[in-house]
Amino acid sequence: MLTQLPSLLLTLLLLLTTPLLTHAQVANETITPENSVNAKISPGNKKYEYIGCYAETTLNNGTNGLRALNAGKTESVDTLTVASCLDFCSADGYEFAGAEYTKECWCSHFLSSIAEKLDDSACDLACIGNTTQICGGALKLSVYTLKSSKKGAAGKVARTAPVGSILALGIAMGVLLCLA
Structure with a gap:
């Protein structure tokens, strides 16, 4: 039973993350950099402020397709x-809120450290x-953070999900599955 635990944990992890990975960018988009020349970066609103352009992490080795803004919610709309x-986030x-590829909105409590x-x-x-307005790019996010996320002169907080917590959750779920 213990020899099967790593396999069960991997299966559980894949089941939990697969819905996050099924959202893909469409290649036939009509907005291009060429017809976006008059677009400007929006400073944000009363709650959020712009903190920069960030690369997606889906293609980075070792990320298993996880995104820069992961474990939150997303929408893809033709009116973004x-x-x-x-407002959605x-x-x-x-x-954190991020606009990507003209019509995708990503929300998360964490911005990946990578x-x-x-x-x-x-x-x-x-x-x-x-x-x-600018809404990211191909695998690039225009990222905004809550203004209340500032920590004094240190600036904005960009946290990652605590790996230990995620691992503990995975182990607990695996044990529960083994006991069932």
């Missing part, structure tokens, strides 16, 4: 604006719902 994305109190901060110009696609 920065304001609608921030704010409704459930998410600390998400590379890029030059703002790397986020070069306009929002599909407001072409005067």
Whole structure:
């Protein structure tokens, strides 16, 4: 039974993360960097402020497809604006909101520590719902954080999910499955 525990834990982890990985970007998007030249970075709203352009982590080795803003919620809509994305994330109190690929909104309590901060110009696609605003790029996120997330002069908080907590949850679930 103990020799099967790693296999059971891996299976459990895959079952828990598969729904997060099924969302894919569509290649036939009509908004391009060329027709996004007049789009500008939105500073945010009363609750959220812009902290930069970040690379997605799905293609990084060792991430198993996990995203820069993971373990939260997402939507893909043909009317996305920065304001609608921030409202979507704010409704459930998410600390981070990210607009990506013109019409995707990602919400999370954590920004992955391996998400590379890029030059703002790397986020070069306009929002599909407001072409005067930037909504990330191909595998790039325009990231916003709650203004209450500041820690004094240290600036914004960019946390990652505690690995120990995730591992403990996985082990507990595996043990429960073995006992069932």
